[in-house]
Amino acid sequence: MLATVTQTSFKNPYEVALENFDLAANALDLDENIRAMIKCPERILQVSVPVRMDTGKIVRFEGYRVQHSTTRGPAKGGIRFHPNVTLDEVKALATWMTWKCAVVNIPFGGAKGGVTCNPKRMSMGELERLSRRYATSILPLIGPEKDIPAPDVYTTPQIMAWIMDTFSMNKGYPVMGVVTGKPISLGGSLGRHEATGRGCYYTVLSSCQHLGIPVKGARVAVQGFGNAGSIAANLFHAAEAVVIAASDSTVAIYNRAGLDIPKLIAHKERTGSLRGFPDAEVIPAEALLLLDCEILVPAALENAITEENAHSVRARIVAEAANGPVTPEADRILDQKGVFLIPDILCNAGGVTVSYFEWVQDENHLFWDEQDVNSRLERVMVRAFNDVLKIHLDRKVSMRLAANMLGVSRVAEANRIRGLYP
Numbered sequence: 001m002l003a004t005v006t007q008t009s010f011k012n013p014y015e016v017a018l019e020n021f022d023l024a025a026n027a028l029d030l031d032e033n034i035r036a037m038i039k040c041p042e043r044i045l046q047v048s049v050p051v052r053m054d055t056g057k058i059v060r061f062e063g064y065r066v067q068h069s070t071t072r073g074p075a076k077g078g079i080r081f082h083p084n085v086t087l088d089e090v091k092a093l094a095t096w097m098t099w100k101c102a103v104v105n106i107p108f109g110g111a112k113g114g115v116t117c118n119p120k121r122m123s124m125g126e127l128e129r130l131s132r133r134y135a136t137s138i139l140p141l142i143g144p145e146k147d148i149p150a151p152d153v154y155t156t157p158q159i160m161a162w163i164m165d166t167f168s169m170n171k172g173y174p175v176m177g178v179v180t181g182k183p184i185s186l187g188g189s190l191g192r193h194e195a196t197g198r199g200c201y202y203t204v205l206s207s208c209q210h211l212g213i214p215v216k217g218a219r220v221a222v223q224g225f226g227n228a229g230s231i232a233a234n235l236f237h238a239a240e241a242v243v244i245a246a247s248d249s250t251v252a253i254y255n256r257a258g259l260d261i262p263k264l265i266a267h268k269e270r271t272g273s274l275r276g277f278p279d280a281e282v283i284p285a286e287a288l289l290l291l292d293c294e295i296l297v298p299a300a301l302e303n304a305i306t307e308e309n310a311h312s313v314r315a316r317i318v319a320e321a322a323n324g325p326v327t328p329e330a331d332r333i334l335d336q337k338g339v340f341l342i343p344d345i346l347c348n349a350g351g352v353t354v355s356y357f358e359w360v361q362d363e364n365h366l367f368w369d370e371q372d373v374n375s376r377l378e379r380v381m382v383r384a385f386n387d388v389l390k391i392h393l394d395r396k397v398s399m400r401l402a403a404n405m406l407g408v409s410r411v412a413e414a415n416r417i418r419g420l421y422p
């Protein structure tokens with residue numbers, strides 16, 4: 001059902017990324033020369049990924065790796081396997097990674113990768129051959145000191161393990177730090193799997209504190225019940241918030257008294273979808289975004305809230321666990337309505353923050369316990385939230401613009417100090 005909303009009001013995500021950059025650069029009165037240097041991707045690789053399917057037939061998939069910036073450190077960003085992946089989407093996601101790493105102040109630039117494919121229709125063998133062939137194709141670009149991939153939509157710790165193994169086989173020795181989001185047994189970090197949802201949760205706690213909304217009893221609706229959405233939902237549930245609705249790509253479900261999230265997670269693990277969960281009624285997918293609630297968490301894909309439905313959003317807080325779920329037109333509408341938006345480059349930055357911790361642990365061959373990871377994550381997220389909130393309040397700009405101003409100004413400053421290669 002959401003597909004209908006997405007199709008009728010589709011906005012090219014790269015145009016959104018450029019528009020938001022221009023708004024931030026204008027608000028910062030940024031020098032034109034610096035704009036010219038930091039706005040667009042530094043490097044774009046498009047690859048052809050031939051895969052032998054189980055039938056014996058060879059199918060060719062399109063793949064991409066985009067490095068938007070290496071100004072503040074090695075490029076960093078996830079890999080998406082999804083039927084709707086396009087080069088412009090990957091460029092947008094890489095651009096957002098640059099500002100995101102700067103907002104949480106970790107020493108990385110921004111990158112993203114993707115393959116246009118439908119992993120739900122592929123066997124494990126086909127997925128492994130696709131992942132290894134794609135890894136080989138982007139091999140010249142990646143490495144712990146150059147560009148470090150991670151999971152994103154429909155990519156998993158297992159896929160990261162195959163990429164790490166393919167890279168290592170080519171080098172002739174194990175290179176743990178080439179990807180993050182790996183299984184724990186292969187140099188992954190404790191807490192990485194939960195980090196995006198946990199980081200989102202910390203920013204919502206800070207927002208509730210700022211707005212005087214008690215978390216206990218707050219009604220929460222979560223669109224997208226994957227890594228980011230399900231873990232955030234579980235933390236809200238544990239904090240005695242009431243998660244009244246959740247959705248995945250097949251169904252949206254609702255229970256006014258609250259869904260039992262641990263049971264819902266077990267149901268999804270067992271059946272592969274939210275469909276058929278007892279004690280909940282099925283609602284239209286687009287209705288979830290318009291529910292009367294305190295906290296709305298879009299945790300699926302881009303273009304969920306557009307100028308077509310933003311007027312009808314009734315949440316007090318919109319926490320962008322997904323990348324790019326709210327278009328710039330919808331931003332303006334939500335802002336006028338007084339909705340408090342936690343922008344994606346802040347709200348979902350917990351994932352890349354713990355990816356950074358994983359990379360540090362791999363490079364040092366010294367691993368931290370989970371409590372250590374989580375308390376460091378909390379410190380980073382709360383500090384970043386307060387940095388963005390300060391700009392929002394001091395400059396009287398939206399939280400989106402405040403976050404973009406913070407990210408862009410840090411990259412601009414690093415660029416200014418590094419100077420221009422003649």
Ligand code: NAD
Nearest residue numbers: 002153154196224225226227228248249300322323348351
């Ligand atoms: P995932 O593959 O684990 O889960 C995606 C979920 O979205 C699935 O439950 C899927 O069914 C659902 N979904 C897909 N299309 C939908 C639709 N039209 N309506 C409702 N649900 C839909 O992916 P993820 O890692 O949780 O990523 C989700 C979002 O979070 C993406 O925007 C991603 O870029 C962003 N993100 C993820 C991470 C991370 O560490 N995984 C970090 C930062 C940002």
